[in-house]
Structure formats: structure tokens, C-alpha cells
Amino acid sequence: MAKKQNKPQTASPAVPKKAPQPAAAAKSDRTTAMPAARMHLLIAAGIALITWFFYRVCLNNQLTNWDDPGYIRDNALIKDLSAENLKRIFSTAVMGNYHPLTILSYAIEYSYVRLEPWLYHLDSVLFHIIATVLTYFFVQKLTGRTIAAAVAALLFGLHPMHVESVAWLAGRKDVIYGSFYIAACLAYVYYLRADAAKRTKWYVIVVLLFLCSLLAKPVAVTLPVVLLLIDYFEKQKLDKGAIVSKLPLLLISIAFGIKSMMDQKQFGSLTTENLAFDTIERIALGGYAFITYLWKAVLPVGLSNFYPYPPKDGGHIASAYYLYPLAAAAILACLWIFRKNKVIIFGSLFFLANIALLLQILPVGGAILADRYSYIPYLGLFFMAGWGVSTFFEPGGNKQIGKLLAGGVGAYCLFLGVLTTERCNAWYDTASLWRDEIEKQPTAANAFNNLGFEYFNKFNESVNDQERKVYFDSANYLLNRAIQLDPKFANPMVSLGELHRAANKFNEARAYYYKGLALHDKEGSANAYLGLAIIYAIAHATDSSVICFRNAIGYKYHFPEAHSNLGNLFDMLGKPDSALKEYGIAIEQNPDMYAPYLNRGRLFGRMKRCDEGMRDFEAALSLRPDMGEIYYARSQCNLQKGNRQAAIADVQKAISLGYRQIDPAYQAMLEGR
DSSP: OOOOOOOOOOOOOOOOTTOOOHHHHHHHHHHHHHHHHHHHHHHHHHHHHHHHHHHGGGGGOOOOSSSHIIIIITOGGGGOOSHHHHHHHTTOOBTTBOOHHHHHHHHHHHHHHTTOHHHHHHHHHHHHHHHHHHHHHHHHHHHOOHHHHHHHHHHHHHOGGGHHHHHSGGGHHHHHHHHHHHHHHHHHHHHHHSOHHHHHHHHHHHHHHHHHHHHHOGGGGGHHHHHHHHHHHTTOOOSHHHHHHHHHHHHHHHHHHHHHHHHHHHHTOSSOTTOOOOHHHHHHHHHHHHHHHHHHHHSOOSOOSOEEOOOOBTTBOOGGGGHHHHHHHHHHHHHHHTTTOHHHHHHHHHHHHHHGGGSSSSOOSSEEEOGGGGTTTHHHHHHHHHHHHHHTTSTTSOHHHHHHHHHHHHHHHHHHHHHHHHHHHHTSSHHHHHHHHHHHOTTOHHHHHHHHHHHHHHHHHOOOHHHHHHHHHHHHHHHHHHHHHOTTOHHHHHHHHHHHHHTTOHHHHHHHHHHHHTTTOHHHHHHHHHHHHHHHHHTTOHHHHHHHHHHHHHHOSSOHHHHHHHHHHHHHTTOHHHHHHHHHHHHHHOTTOHHHHHHHHHHHHHTTOHHHHHHHHHHHHHHOTTOHHHHHHHHHHHHHTTOHHHHHHHHHHHHHTTOOOOOHHHHHHHTTO
16 A cells, blocks of 8 residues: 655754643643534434434334244344354355354344344344444544535435345344444544554454444445445546555455355355346346435435336347436446536446345345345435535535535435335334335235235134134235245245144145146255155055155254154154154254243153153243243143142133133043032
């Protein structure tokens, strides 16, 4: 890195008798610097409070059924903070993504509140506030313009396109990687301006922050390019030193990029589900995404959590999509006109460098764009907006126009804040999320599937016949609608099998399961085989049931539901040791499932191992204190242990919770009738 040349030394003039001494000068410098530091802290605190005000509703939100189960609810990695498990966290990709710092954050939260969502949401909001405050300090340090920094930070903190990264717990990786990413940019400015003695320290800090950002989300690989842009803004020469200083960072980026691609490929994310697009179509769709990100930065309306690819009528996308690359090219061509304006070049290329990998030229998942992808890229656009406003307050600027513009920015930020709160409410729970999606994206098959599966779960949990009918009909309609929109979508097919199996319509369930298997989807096949295994077990076709269980686990080893139900089958077959083994695997894979604790507790009771059984019942009740079935099962262990009064209390509690499968003879015996 080229060092700034010091001015040549000149002979010092004679010092007058009343000249201030160096110590006094230093004191004067401190007294003038301290108020500025306090001012920046107060501004940052104000921005943080404003951001908190519009995001605080997130603390009431729940987990959703969109990736939250895989990252949190059913993720065994977060449920143990032992040294051995920490090694697993830092060596395991989760759902096709390697982001151990994000997983570690969930693990720490789980150790305090288990699956209570409020702490997870609180931390996501706090991480976003940290990223917002860092935006202020980064822009202020880079530009020296407080107004530019305040405007950029407010836009960053309040923009509704950022809600998905905050309100969606599975989107946590954005706010963590973003915080470290912006901190690395800030540290790099300090590095450039440090004297030779401190440069090494700041460089090490930049590298460490970069690694933390990558360990939260690999998309941080763009940082070396952004550091070159900071060099450009700071008027650093692109010489050998500048290039060499970026090489370690570039090598780290390449390594993480390769690993990310491998993880995504192994998980099956490098696909657009059931749609195929050629290179020209991909470029057209990339242009559409680029233009959409730009206009949504200004007018963030119609936001969705999932933007499906357009249909291919007659084997082709609509011709209008081919106009978007031309519009994108025209916008990029304008950069040449402004090539001497370092603010526009820096801000535009910052946005472009961070959005380029997310334009789905290389497909990842089934969405053409995503609100969360704008999290860091938009900082470049907000930087330009902040600079533009601040220009009117610089010497020679028209302060009257500046004040009017600042008022307009304030009103616009209020508008953004209101939209942000509304968007946070849309993320309240699974039902609100997918209803909002269906309203805005009525052709999104996965929205109908996910809402349908949510109603299936409600049907399964309800004990009210009228409610069950409403939930069954709703789930049946939504899942069939998902299939109509995408006939090759395996999930709704298998979910219909689950729905009919839960309603004891086994023939219909089997038909749906086999249709799901015919679509050759790995996840769908695992769930279909599990459903078939349960149906065969109920029909006492044990050989077929065991085969289906083995097939399900073969497709998906980390499958606690399959292991738990296989334990039930072994228990039914009189193989207690095998049953205990499967229950143990289920509990290890997901300690938050009550069923394996309940059924293992029953088995321990029949094996006259009531102390172990009581521990399992306690674990089950800690997860589902509203389940009368658990109290009823525990009563039998209490009776074996000679605690008749405790057994009677358990039965009474089970009845009060609506459990109706009470053996009258057992109840009469307990009560001495």
C-alpha cells in the first residue's frame, strides 16, 4: 500500500515568548475533539433508538415453518454447547450453508430460552441496530460528513427491504455478516489513515472481521473488491503494495467461495426447482432482478418473502423480460458519464459488486430475487443519497434547499419506518407470512404448500371436530392448489398423504405418497416413506413397515420423526432394546420432540424401570405441559412407585386437559371404587 508522503521539513521559526507550549496545544486538541466524539455518539444513539422503535414489534413474533425448523427448532447442533458439539458447529454446513457463527448465536440463545422466540428476535433486531450504527460511523469516517452518515444510516436502518433479514430468524446470517462486513470497512479506513507503526494492527483487525463475516455468511466474499473501492475513494494508488495487501483476503474469499458452492450443490440448492432457463434467459432474468432491486430501493412496495420465477408459456419467458438487460446496460453506461465523480462511482460500484453474485445468473434456489439480498448492496445507494443531501450544507451550498431536502428525507424515513413495521407484522407467524405471500404472489406454489402444511398441523393438533373439518378442508384445498401451480412439486403431494393419513384415510394417503415418490425428490421421498411405514405398521404389515422406515432413514439420516416412529414399531414387536436405541437417536437428533420421551417413558414403565420413565415424562412435560396424555402415562409409573395420590392427581390433570382415552377400570381402581 502506498504511503502518503509527509510534507518536507522546513526550518522552524523562532518561537515567541507567549507562544503556546506543546502540552497546552495537545490539551486544546483534546478539548475540541471530545465534543465532536460525544456528538457522534449521540447521533448514533438517536439513530439506534429510531430503528428500535420501528422494529420493536418483532419481539412478539413467532417461529415460522420456512427454514426456521431446519435452522432452529429441529437443529440438534444448537442444542448443545459442549466442546465436542462446538467442533461440529464449526465443521458442519446447515441446509446447504456454512455459517457457524450464525449457528453458534442460535445455540447460545437456545441455552437460555430453548425455543421461546422472543430472545432470538431481540438479538436479530440488536444485530441490525449494530449494523446500522456501524454504517453511520463508516460513512462519517470515510467522508467526514455527519449529515451524509446520518442519512445513510437512517435509510439503512429503516428500509423495509431489510425486514426479511431481521424479522426472519433463519435470515439471521444477514445481520451478523453485515455487522462484521461494515466493521471491516470501517477498520480498513483506519488502516489507510494509520501511521506505519499501527498499520499492521489495523490490517489484522480487518482480516479478523472479514473472517467473522464469512463465518456468518459466505456472501461476504465481495469484501476485497469493496476495499479496492475504498482505496479509490481515498485516492490511494493502485500499486504493488495495494494489490499485495488484498491477496490474502482474495485467497480467503476464493476458499470460502469454493466451499459455499460445494455445500450448495450437495444440498441441491443450485437449481431453479422445476424450471430450466438457457443462458440468454438467465441474462434477461438477471437484468429484471437488477432493475427491480433499484426501483424497490426507492419505492419498497409489494414486498414478498418469495418471488417466484416467471412461467415459461410455450417454453419461453415473456418477451418483456429481454428489455431489462438493455435498461440495466443503459444505467451502467451512465456511469461512464459520471466517471470523474468519485461519489457516484464508489456508491454505484459498491452496490454492483455486492448484488452481482445475487442476480441468479448462477441459480441458487427457486426465487428470482429476495429482499434479504439487498442488505449490504443497498449501503452503496444510501451512501450516494446521504452525500447528495449533505452537499447542500457544505460551504457554498444552498442551506435553504438543504433544509427542505432534509425535511423531505425525514418524511421519507417516516414512510419507510411505517412500511417496516407493517412488514414486521407480516412476519408474525407462519399463517400471516404465507397469507401475505399468496395475496402478493398468487402463482407461488410454495406459498400454498407451506400454508397448507400449517393448516395440516393445526388439524393434527385440534381436538374439536368442527375445527378439524375446517383445517382439513383448508389444507386439502391449499395443497391441491400448490400441485395445480406446479405438478412436479413433491412437497404438497406428500403433505396430502400426511393429511389423509392423519384423518385415517389410508388408501388415499398411500396414493399420494406413491405419487410423491414418483417425482424423485430426496426430501419428499424421505417423508413419503415415513408415511407409508406408519400406515403399514398400523396394518400390522411389519416387514413392509421396516423396509419403508429404512428407506426413509436412507434418504435422510437426520430424521428424528422416523427414528421415533421406528422405536414405536420395535416396541410393538416386543423388541425393547431396539426400541430404546431408536428413541435415543430421535432424542439426540431433536431434544425438543416430546413423543420419543413419552413413548420411551411408557416402555421404561412396562420394563419396571420407573425412575428412568419418570425422568422421560418430566422431559416430555417440560416441552408440552398441555398434553394430558403425558400425565396419564406418568400416573401409571407413579402407581408402580406406590404414589397413589400422585397417580390420581395425574389422571385428574389429564382429564382437565381434555384427554379422553382414560381406562375406566384403571380410574376406578385408583379411586378405590
